[in-house]
Amino acid sequence: MADVADCRSVEPSLTDSGQTSENASSNMSGQTGVPENASVKSAKCEPRRSRLKVFNKVMEKSLQRLIADASFNRFAHSFHPLCKQNPQMAEVIHKQFISDLQKAIQEDINRVIEEGDLQVKLEELDRLEEQAKDTPGPAWRPSGVPEQDVCSVLIPYHQGQEEYVRRELRKLQKENAALAQRVQSGRDTIAHTEQRIAAAVEEWKASVADLESFVSSLCPSDDF
Incomplete structure (x- = not known):
């Protein structure tokens, strides 16, 4: 009978401590969340x-509901012998359990956000939604016929x-025409240079012939 009286006297204290732990867990869960973009934008954007x-x-x-479901009352009901024997230790264990559970869940959420790049994608969806407001026509919807949708x-x-290929082709044709013009200009320059060289050679040959004639006139072969 004495044990029963002690158990009843302990249960109210467990209930009070359970409420305290619930309040603490709800306050802790309010601090969780994904870090938002710190960049300041105008109200229109x-x-x-x-x-x-x-x-x-x-x-x-969701985290608040999960922490509320893991209240100290349920913990005390599941581990009644421990709570009956040492209620203070049970409360410490419950607080540590709530803290570790909250930390593990938050790490999983952050890992999902990081691996899926959710912050950038959600902001991209917001941007697309904002741009779609200025679109006059309705958005595309599938017709139900796969062939038409694919086409x-x-x-x-x-x-x-095709337009890109044509544009690149016109660009290459223009570049080829410019290169052909430069090649033709180089060929004309070479032809003019060859003509000048040929004219200079002819003049040199004529000068040599005149010099030989002059030498021959000064020293005729019959005198020797």
């Missing part, structure tokens, strides 16, 4: 609804590639 803030809020609420995607792509 900011999206009306930030998906990053929504994601942080959802993760925060509607591939035909513009191939048309763009």
